[in-house]
Amino acid sequence: MANVVRPLMQLRRWHHRCSADAVFFHLLNLHSPPLLSSARLPYIAFFPSLSHCAHFRSRALKQHDFPSPSGSTDSDRDSDSSDITKKSRNEKKREARRAVRWGMELANFSPLQIKRILRVASLEQEVFDALMLVKRLGRDVREGKRRQFSYIGRLLRDVEPELMDGLIQATKDGDQSKFQELYSSETLAVGEDDEQEEEEIVSENNEEDSEYNLDLATRWFEGLVNKDIGITNEIYSLQGVEFDRQELRKLLRKVHTTQEQEGRVSSEENGKPDAAVISARRSLNRFLRDLVKQLSVE
Numbered sequence: 001m002a003n004v005v006r007p008l009m010q011l012r013r014w015h016h017r018c019s020a021d022a023v024f025f026h027l028l029n030l031h032s033p034p035l036l037s038s039a040r041l042p043y044i045a046f047f048p049s050l051s052h053c054a055h056f057r058s059r060a061l062k063q064h065d066f067p068s069p070s071g072s073t074d075s076d077r078d079s080d081s082s083d084i085t086k087k088s089r090n091e092k093k094r095e096a097r098r099a100v101r102w103g104m105e106l107a108n109f110s111p112l113q114i115k116r117i118l119r120v121a122s123l124e125q126e127v128f129d130a131l132m133l134v135k136r137l138g139r140d141v142r143e144g145k146r147r148q149f150s151y152i153g154r155l156l157r158d159v160e161p162e163l164m165d166g167l168i169q170a171t172k173d174g175d176q177s178k179f180q181e182l183y184s185s186e187t188l189a190v191g192e193d194d195e196q197e198e199e200e201i202v203s204e205n206n207e208e209d210s211e212y213n214l215d216l217a218t219r220w221f222e223g224l225v226n227k228d229i230g231i232t233n234e235i236y237s238l239q240g241v242e243f244d245r246q247e248l249r250k251l252l253r254k255v256h257t258t259q260e261q262e263g264r265v266s267s268e269e270n271g272k273p274d275a276a277v278i279s280a281r282r283s284l285n286r287f288l289r290d291l292v293k294q295l296s297v298e
Helices: 002-014 020-030 033-038 040-060 074-107 111-120 125-136 142-156 161-173 176-181 192-225 229-236 245-264 275-297
Strands: none
Touching: 074 125, 074 142, 074 161, 111 125, 111 161, 125 142, 125 192, 161 176, 192 229, 192 245, 192 275, 229 245, 245 275
């Protein structure tokens, strides 16, 4: 019995300073194999205490979360990744705005100047057609212009920025030497060969220019005759070109007057247009075509 009580007293001293494994092996060393076989019941009583000791030990050895050696946490890494993504998104927005600005500046040039810039930048005919379309849109078509410039911006987004900025600035300044420097090695230098090439471009665009002028003059004519306020404001607010606004008002008033007189005439003439109406409309149309030609030259 003493052999059993003595280990229990020793166990009390070991309880707060040793692990469950150490206590278990200590008891094994104190008892002989025969005693172990005859004292199985007391050993069963030890196990709750041993379990408590093990539980106490596990709490003492609980590891705390320490920062990684690099000094950054997962949240920091996520924040850095988010910053990188945000920067990339902002960069794309800047590129899109820059391409739209290119389109707006190109639309201010003549068809020949646009053709030369697009040729040096190796851009497709699709870009030229899109620019010609936006040049035909009136100032009152704001939403349509906005969409068209956004489309042109998508077409110009992959252009080399330095090249396009240089071409646009050289065209604005009329700096032929700067424009020549921007040519690639495969492009002919400005000289006799380039002048011949420009003449070919002019001949190719003559029909396009005349068609554009005709469409614009027709749109203006119909807008004025139908008393479209947007068209009227667009024409009278033109800048960079001189024309007799008083003469335009006179011609337009004559068209309206003759049309009103024709409307009061009975249908005895089988609906044939009056000669005065035809003459007035022809004079107004001629004035508008001359104005469009002058505008394209400017």
